[in-house]
Amino acid sequence: MVFYKNEEEIELLRQSALILSKAHGEIALLIKEGVTTAVLDRRAEEFIKDNGGQPSFLNYNGFPYSLCISVNSTVVHGMPSKYALQDGDIISVDCGVFYNGFHSDCAYTHAVGNVSDDVRKLLTVTEESLYKGIEKAVIGSRIGDVSYAVQQHAESHGYTVVRELVGHGLGRNLHEGPEVPNYGKRGQGLKLQNGLVIAIEPMINLGTRQIVQEDDGWTIRTKDNKPSAHFEHTVVVRKDAAEILTTFDYIQKANN
Template sequence: MIFYKTEEEIELIRQSALILSKAHGEIALLIKEGVSTLTLDKRAEEFIKDHGAVPSFKNYNGFPFSLCISINSTVVHGMPSNYVLNDGDVISVDCGVYYNGFHSDCAYTHAVGNVSEEVSHLLDVTKESLYKGIEKAVVGNRLGDVSHAIQTHAEASKYGVVRELVGHGIGRNLHEAPEVPNYGKRGQGLKLQNGLVLAIEPMVNLGTRYIIQEEDGWTIRTRDNKPSAHFEHTVVIRKDQAEVLTTFDYIDKAKQQ
């Protein structure tokens, strides 16, 4: 069942997304060598709760943290821990906020200190592929157009596009229909209509697309142990241009400080 949102509901998601985007900015201020990932998680939870919202991920299907923090070869769903960030790490921070009855979802992969040129390029291309997908998220297009745009941009750099994990609809529930794969064929899949809210989230590997799940039941790694990147926005399907509800602006400002 696909739920198309009213303008009033979209406004509530926008408010949720603003808190989420600001939380990402707060986390970005802390990302540097010597900081533990548990410190990031605690700050995120504190910030979200201070703004009258709830971390969407905490206790979701038993997940015990507010953030998914995925380091280097971890693709997604990594758990915060006492691990301390090192120069050259890449860290994906994925966070959700529940506010006024609606969820928002957003992820960003940060470079810690000096990363290699090839890893820096992976981050750039993965972020670009997110926006390539968003460009196609307009009324009249099909879901496959979004998926195809992401896949072709990432694969042009010979990267592996993860297939087992997908984006999703979002609203009153954190995960709603439809699924949004990061690979696909143009002109196929659901026809996009105004008011559909999606979390679009490319997961792209420096090496092959293949992944494995750790014994904790959550952590997903690249099979070849090469780095992975992950970027995500919550967007609304609109007539001529998708409306992006989350923003990386607060992250960008934090990085300038």
């Protein structure tokens, strides 16, 4: 189902997204060589609950953590663990917050220490792809316009787009319609209207676009074990420019 939000509901989503964005900043403060991904997960849960929210992912379909933490060749849905971050790693932190009845969703891929130039470029282009998609999330566009913008930018730099996993609508439910693929054709799919809230989330690979699922039933990694990057914002479809509810500002402050 596709649910359009009124301004009162969007304000509640905005509040949820603010807690989420600040949680990302708190996590960013901890990301460095030697820190375990379990430590990041505990901090996220603590911060979100201290601010009156609930982690959207915790116990969602049985997922036992607050964060999806995906390192290097893991695309998404990686589980926090005793793994200690190493120099040269990249780590996608995907988090959701449920607050005042509404979910927000946001992901950012961090570089740990000295990351190779080709991997650093992958991160840059993936984040750019996210904003290329957001530029098309305006009234009158179609889902395919968003999808094409992401795909075209990523592939023009020689990267591949994961096709089995998609962005999504969200609001009172963590996953609502419509699906928002990161590949597609312009002019196709649902016509975007004011008040549609979607999570746009490019998942872009350095090597092949093929993925495999690990035996834990959650972790998705690249088939060739080459790095993958993931960036995500929660946005509202508006007339001339999408309104981005989540922000990377707190992450960037933490990294300065």
